[in-house]
Amino acid sequence: MNKPFKLKIPSLIENVRIAESFIDQARDEFNFNDDIYGNIMIAVTESVNNAIIHGNRNDKEKNVxxxxxVTEKEISFTIEDEGKGFDFDALPDPTAPENIDKPGGRGIFLMKHLADEVEFSKEGRAITLTFYI
Incomplete structure (x- = not known):
């Protein structure tokens, strides 16, 4: 594949379905298996959700x-918002006893378990999720 596929989504929570279609198109195009597809769908949609809600603060004037x-060995999705970023090294552990009952804080933890590599950049405004194929 010569150039990456790109998509720009206005920050409306219902637009997560556009990301889901994007992932489905990628599966059709690159034929990755169901196991990796499930991991990609959950991790990428969670990341898009975070970008809309936390990064862009649901501001429909901002985009995700x-x-x-895609290479021979891996599929990478980079999700970037237009927000202020955040300190990704200072995230509380959602499995710690004091955080178990908190409603948020599990998304990035989940992404780190579903993707083979998770890398933050641009002061936390961008995340790259890599899956080995």
């Missing part, structure tokens, strides 16, 4: 940028 890059 989704990029797909």
């Amino acid at each position: 940028h989704l990029e797909l890059d």
Whole structure:
């Protein structure tokens, strides 16, 4: 594949379905198996959700940028918002006893378990989720 696929989504929570269609198109195009598909669908939609809600603060004037890059060995999705970013090294552990009952804080934990690599950049405004194929 020569160039990555790119998509720009306005920050409306219902637009997560656009990201789901993007992932379905990628599966059709690159033929990845069902196990990896499930992990990608959950991790990427969770990340898009976070970008809309936490990154762009549900501001429909701001966009979420989704990029797909595929090599022979891996599929990478980069999700970037237009917010202020955050300190991704200071995230509380959602499995710690004091955080078990909190409603939020599990998304990134989940992404780290579903993707083979998770890398933050741009002061936390961008995340790259890599899946080995």
